[in-house]
Amino acid sequence: MKPSGIAEHAVQALNARERQRFVESNPQSAALAERASQSLFGGVPMHWMSDWSTPLPLFVARAQGARFFDVDGHEYVDFCLGDTGSMFGHSPAPIVAALREQAGHGLTTMLPGEDAVVCGELLAERFGLPFWQVATTATDANRFVLRWARAITGRKVILVFDGCYHGTVDETMVRYRDGYTVHRPGLIGQARNLTQHTRVVPFNDPAALEQALARGDVAAVLCEPALTNIGMVLPEPGFLDRLRELTRQYGSLLIVDETHTISTGPGGCTRAWHLKPDFVTLGKPVAGGVPCSVYGCTAEMAQAMQLVRAHSREMAEGHGHSGMGTTLSANALAMHCMRANLEQVMTESAYAHMLGLAAHLAQGLRRIIQKHELPWSVTELGARCEFQFRASPPKTGAEAEAAFHDSLQQTLHLYLINRGILITPFHNMTLCCPDTTEADVDRLLATLDEVLGELLAIPGAREG
CATH class of the missing domain: 3.40.640.10 (Type I PLP-dependent aspartate aminotransferase-like (Major domain))
Structure with missing residues (x-):
């Protein structure tokens, strides 16, 4: 078992189910992915856009504030925000x-x-x-x-x-x-x-x-x-x-x-x-x-x-x-x-809102980790926070990298996406913007609590 505290067979079982759910729920994205494969290298305008946790690219229709909508009409609460490019929300007035x-x-x-x-x-x-x-x-x-x-x-x-x-x-x-x-x-x-x-x-x-x-x-x-x-x-x-x-x-x-x-x-x-x-x-x-x-x-x-x-x-x-x-x-x-x-x-009042919500999110993440008895930790930096698959926050880049568990991270991200929540890809970082609400944060926490409960309910999920 990886140091994450969750057995790989449980991760793979949930991932297979969630991949199927994504494909069935996103026919328009699937159609655009097929069309894009004829003109865009890898079917995306930047090759790393195909490296998300989804089995095919998720195509966006529009974004506003802390939300975006995909081409199939699904609404998402966005805690990625363009990996900081839209840190103050999408298209501020x-x-x-x-x-x-x-x-x-x-x-x-x-x-x-x-x-x-x-x-x-x-x-x-x-x-x-x-x-x-x-x-x-x-x-x-x-x-x-x-x-x-x-x-x-x-x-x-x-x-x-x-x-x-x-x-x-x-x-x-x-x-x-x-x-x-x-x-x-x-x-x-x-x-x-x-x-x-x-x-x-x-x-x-x-x-x-x-x-x-x-x-x-x-x-x-x-x-x-x-x-x-x-x-x-x-x-x-x-x-x-x-x-x-x-x-x-x-x-x-x-x-x-x-x-x-x-x-x-x-x-x-x-x-x-x-x-x-x-x-x-x-x-x-x-x-x-x-x-x-x-x-x-x-x-x-x-x-x-x-x-x-x-x-x-x-x-x-x-x-x-x-x-x-x-x-x-x-x-x-x-x-x-x-x-x-x-x-x-980019005002003092905007930051006050963002930092307060991020602190609320970090506190909630710690509660969930403790509830499920997982050897994970949480790191905070202003409006962003991250949960990491190690018992204490890393002190070096090598320690942070050693805690990576790609299959688990991708499965958690895909589960969240299938339920209308996006966090930063490639690791477990979140960012709150001026348009993020306490209800948005609580929704992320509840959904993460839900997916961990499902994972750990799979027989043998805690076995070494």
């Missing part, structure tokens, strides 16, 4: 209004407007970093900041934590194995050796961190304040303070990626935990679901960046290319939506 307002006034011009100025001011106020730039995705923001860090420090090596998530930045596609940095399993089409200029260490391991930084060749540490994609892993007390001390001691810059950890509050962990990074990056939800990302820096970094630019122009006789920026970055539509999101959606 101010974002809808901003889209309409800007639609007739130009979508992209390669020139700034007043919205950009207001967004910079609001971001500086929230995060405490005075200068900002805009990109299109968090991946872009992280890539650009890594270029700045290397140029400023004159160093090439980037350090990340095992199990990190920073979009699809090449340098972060590595793992820690037996003391060595290796390529992430499953990486497709990788031409160069990432381990030459990337070093990875376990999260919450200050000794390993110092050993990696002491070589004096690390340009920057790129980190999430808490791991969020390998299963949530919170920092141990004092670890982030030690991280800041060590980066300063060894001349490395500190980049904090708040793309997922913005769930803690309007200024993310940077503000809530009084972090002092050199750079902050943020993507996904910053424009209310419209593609946009930002990165901010200290005054010291801004001055260093100016010197780098001046030198670059001199070397290129004024016509160089920085390797940063895409044509659609900071487009007028995204800037108008980001301003509306920062001013009207």
Whole structure:
């Protein structure tokens, strides 16, 4: 039996039943899946969209607030919310209004407007970093900041934590194995050796961190304040303070990626935990679901960046290319939506609602785990929480990964989907938005209680 406390034969029995129920209940999705297979690789517009727990893709018709509707007319309470892209709900009214307002006034011009100025001011106020730039995705923001860090420090090596998530930045596609940095399993089409200029260490391991930084060749540490994609892993007390001390001691810059950890509050962990990074990056939800990302820096970094630019122009006789920026970055539509999101959606009151419901959900999850006598735990991070198949919350990415039980997770997710509830795929994370209600949370808890009761009622489900 896996450490989850539930025998595999019980998981497989329930999964077979739920797969059949899904197919029978979703004929329109099945028809679209068949049609899509003729023109879309894997039958989906992004290949990972076929990796959900469903036996065929679930096609969405529309979404609003904390709910979406599929093409077969089923309604779902959404605790995934685009894996944070719609953290403040689907199509918030101010974002809808901003889209309409800007639609007739130009979508992209390669020139700034007043919205950009207001967004910079609001971001500086929230995060405490005075200068900002805009990109299109968090991946872009992280890539650009890594270029700045290397140029400023004159160093090439980037350090990340095992199990990190920073979009699809090449340098972060590595793992820690037996003391060595290796390529992430499953990486497709990788031409160069990432381990030459990337070093990875376990999260919450200050000794390993110092050993990696002491070589004096690390340009920057790129980190999430808490791991969020390998299963949530919170920092141990004092670890982030030690991280800041060590980066300063060894001349490395500190980049904090708040793309997922913005769930803690309007200024993310940077503000809530009084972090002092050199750079902050943020993507996904910053424009209310419209593609946009930002990165901010200290005054010291801004001055260093100016010197780098001046030198670059001199070397290129004024016509160089920085390797940063895409044509659609900071487009007028995204800037108008980001301003509306920062001013009207991403508010203190919205977070108060979200955090309260997430705490209620986490408390309920712990009650259910205790009721069914399962060796599981719950991790909280602001508006999100996660139940994990281990007796205590993990302290490293490796511990979180070791607790994975793919078949059980997929079966639980499919059961929830068949009853109109969606949580984040690939692990058991939930997110509450301003439109989530206490009744929605209680419905998720009741349904999870129900599926665990059914699983454990299967003969031999608790047998070793």
